Amino acid sequence: MRLHGYFRSTAAYRVRIALALKGIACERTYVNLLKGEQTAPAYRALNPQGRVPLLETDGFAIAQSPAILEYLEETHPEPPLLPGDAKSRAAIRAVSAVIGCDVHPLNNLAVLKYLTGSLGVSEEAKSAWYAHWVLEGFNAVEAMIAPAPFAFGAEPTMADIYIAPQVYNAKRFDIPLDAYPRIRAVAAACAAHPAFVTAAPETQPDAA
Ligand SMILES: N[C@@H](CCC(=O)N[C@@H](CS)C(=O)NCC(=O)O)C(=O)O
Structure with a gap:
């Protein structure tokens, strides 16, 4: 693999x-x-x-x-990344999709480059665009999770796999997360979990 x-x-x-x-x-x-x-x-x-x-x-x-x-x-x-019954799995998939389908696609490198390149958008407007879509998504996610300490219980699920990287990215771009205590709690739980530590961007060989 x-x-x-x-x-x-x-x-x-x-x-x-x-x-x-x-x-x-x-x-x-x-x-x-x-x-x-x-x-x-x-x-x-x-x-x-x-x-x-x-x-x-x-x-x-x-x-x-x-x-x-x-x-x-x-x-x-x-x-399992998708534990529980069909309802539980649907809830996990829904949070994953808010980030994977509605936030990240508007904020990835290719889209931001198109804004500032082909469309001639200023850096300031690009940052406002980025923040807008992250906050829209986080407003929804905050209402959809109940940290215990992970988004859907004592063990990480697919939802946490989407949330932690998006929080990493939001921090990189100085997005204030004060309004999102649940998301911050999930991110803190992830940051203390060995699998998330292993996967963290700053510890990857190509980060050097
Ligand atoms: N929906 C895709 C998104 C993949 C994606 O957009 N990856 C970005 C990095 S996060 C990329 O490779 N961008 C290349 C580019 O912008 O040229 C997925 O979840 O895998």
Whole structure:
């Protein structure tokens, strides 16, 4: 198994957390997004979208962190990222989707570059855009979780796998999190968990 990622990519960070939680050994390839390595023909041949993460496993390549997480969950069910009954799993997936579908896609590198490049938006307006969509999403997530200490109970689930990287990213961009005590509590619980520590961006080899 080989993960193609970049230390600051929150989508790749999700996959690193899942691998660590499930104790799955995985080789790594580093794709430097700032150097444009995601556009190299060899990488595009593996992932036509030219984004990270990408997981090569069992003779094929999986793009998109939600697909990778679901694949890992199906092939390595323990510990479960989607525990409980159908209702519990739907609640976990809903929080994951707020971040994965409604926040992150508006804030990733390609979108921000398009704003400031092709559309000529100022750095200030770009930052306002970024903050707006993070706060919109966090307002919803704050109301959807009940930390105990993780978003849905005593053990981390897929929801925490989405929340912790998004909080990391929000802090990088100086988004105030004072209005989100539940999200901050979840982030604190994650920060103390060995799998999240292993997966943290600043400790990845390509962060150096
Ligand atoms: N929905 C995708 C998003 C992947 C994505 O946007 N990755 C970003 C980094 S977080 C990327 O590779 N960007 C490359 C670029 O902007 O050129 C997923 O969850 O895997």
